[in-house]
Amino acid sequence: MSQQRQGNTPGNAGAVPAFPDLPEATIARLPEYLRALHHLAESGSETVSSEGLATAAGVNSAKLRKDLSHLGSYGTRGVGYDVALLIDQIEYILGLDQRRAVALVGVGNLGHALAGYDGFASRGFRIVGLFDADVERVGKTINGLPVRHIDELGRAVVEEGITIGVIATPAGAAQGVADELVAAGVTSILNFAPCVLSVPAGVDVRKVDLAIELQILSFHEHRKASLTALPGGRVGGNQEAVGS
Amino acid sequence: MSQQRQGNTPGNAGAVPAFPDLPEATIARLPEYLRALHHLAESGSETVSSEGLATAAGVNSAKLRKDLSHLGSYGTRGVGYDVALLIDQIEYILGLDQRRAVALVGVGNLGHALAGYDGFASRGFRIVGLFDADVERVGKTINGLPVRHIDELGRAVVEEGITIGVIATPAGAAQGVADELVAAGVTSILNFAPCVLSVPAGVDVRKVDLAIELQILSFHEHRKASLTALPGGRVGGNQEAVGS
Incomplete structure (x- = not known):
């Protein structure tokens, strides 16, 4: 019983926080572990040592053991971690069992590439709406989805249960788009525009700035x-x- | 003299390390400060308070002051930081005065978007070579640059002084491309393929995995x-x- 999903022990809910307050750096590494675990599962591995998983994920094993201990996963001495169980635990914590609906705003070069990026669908997300302010782009189809006018964004967010917005517009348009997303109820934004967005408390923003890398x-x-x-x-x- | 480029004080080279050993998190924030400072400079500001700069860069001001203290920049009480001087200091530390030559490998959807990304050129980089293994793509022109066959990569790296490689290939091809880049002398890799690259000591890899975000x-x-x-x-x- 060294690996158990936290909060699933009736009568023991207060002993460990059911939704662990994970360090940001740990949260950022969980998707890496998950990818490595899926790879192991596909190649038929049922268990993995902390060293093996650490190498596959590109971190050191002490850090990995500490990260996983936050989830209540300690592995079994001499055996390691149960691959399928650890996948379940991490997907649960990351909320990936929900197939979250994503709106992508801005379908220039970068947005176009993002709309066609297979990695989203295979890893727990559905891009359900593409939006742009440029009427030349509206009505075109990318990866089977039509590009809609930005004016339809707010209604689509509400009607289609969109909780994550991806902004791939020029910097000058990004804040306005963020404001619209937030007003319509989006609470997480992935921002590719090279600018700092101002959002109310309770909205999470992750920024990807390619030049910064x-x-x-x-x-x-x-x-x-x-x-x-x-x-x-x-x-x-x-x-x-x-x-x- | 509260702001001075470290190591430029003759006879005092041992007092502070000339090339500061910065925390990774500080290094990652320097480009954010730089972008905010350029914006301030364009709007005519000659000085900026730590609070003002922190807000523009989206961090808290205590963290900003600590980060900049690593560079030997402490601002002037009641005046703040000299914008132009701080730009110089950060660009110097980041080595952006060198206009580094970049090779981009893989010009599918994402690579195509990256090849057309204005943010690289405006922030200190020159994409000098585009490469792909797909003969259908070889010979095409993106943003004025021809796509060359991957077989030409090694020679181009040497002849064109390329030090940074950007990998935008499928995961299965990424390690082979990384090996070729390293063999040819590239010492920094920006990896967009969803996999962990194995590289020798002395080669730096940054990974951008859009699904992880x-x-x-x-x-x-x-x-x-x-x-x-x-x-x-x-x-x-x-x-x-x-x-x-």
Whole structure:
């Protein structure tokens, strides 16, 4: 009984929080574990060691054990984790059993790619609406879904039970779209526009800024170059050689 | 002299590390500060308070002050930070003065969108090569650049001084592409394929998995729903109501 879904023990509901208050970093790693576990399940594995799962997910095993202990999963000594059970536990915590309805706003290059991205459907989401302000795009079909005018967004959110909005508009339009999504009842936004959105408390925003990812890599390139320039030498000298 | 580029003080190179060993989370926020600072500069601001900059970047001001203190920037009491100077400092640390050459591998839907993404060029990067294994795509032009066959990747990396590779291939092809990039000398990879890449020490990988971002939002949706189901009630009961 080292692995059990929390809150499913009658009469023991107060002993562990039923909905664990997970650290943000742990939440961000759960999808990685899930992907690795699905891969293991497909290849016929019924159990996996913490080391094996950690390697497959690209984290260290101490971190993995700590993350999973937040879910009440400790594995079984000498056996490891039950793959199917751990998939259930993580999908439950992530709420992926619900096949959440997603609206995608903005079908330029990036939005078009997102609308055609198979990874959404296979991992617990349904894109149910595509919206754009450009009348040239309205009425076109992407991946079997028609592009609707942005004016229909609010009603669609309510009628189609949409809880997640994906914004792939230019930066200048993003706040207005976010306001409309929130007004219609959306409580989670994935923002691809390169701007900070202002939303009321209770609305979660995740931002994906592709250039920021490159800038972070640039930092590491710069750091590595500064180490290479004068190995073991004066760090002040390194920096001048690289940064000038 | 509250703001100075570290390592530029002759005879004092040992006092502060010339290339600061920044926490990962700080590195990830520097591009956000930079974007907000450019916006301030464009609107004519010469100085900005830590509160003002924190709001524009969407973080809290204590965190911002701590992040910038790692760069040796403390602002001036009653005045704040010098916008132009802070832009210089952050761009220097991120190595953005180098206009790094980027190779993009895989020009399906997502790769096509990335190849047309203006945000790269405007923020310090040059996509110099597009590559694909599909002969149907080779020879086509995206945003003025021809798509070349993947077999030309290694030579292009060397000849064109490419240090960053962006992988937008299907998961099954990503590791092979990463191996080729690394063999040719690329030391930073931005991976859009939904898989963990295995690379030698000294190579940095950042992963963008769009479905993972949605799954993280799904967790928050699930958490919020569990709070709403029985406000202030038994947490065990909440979870059953939501998760069944």
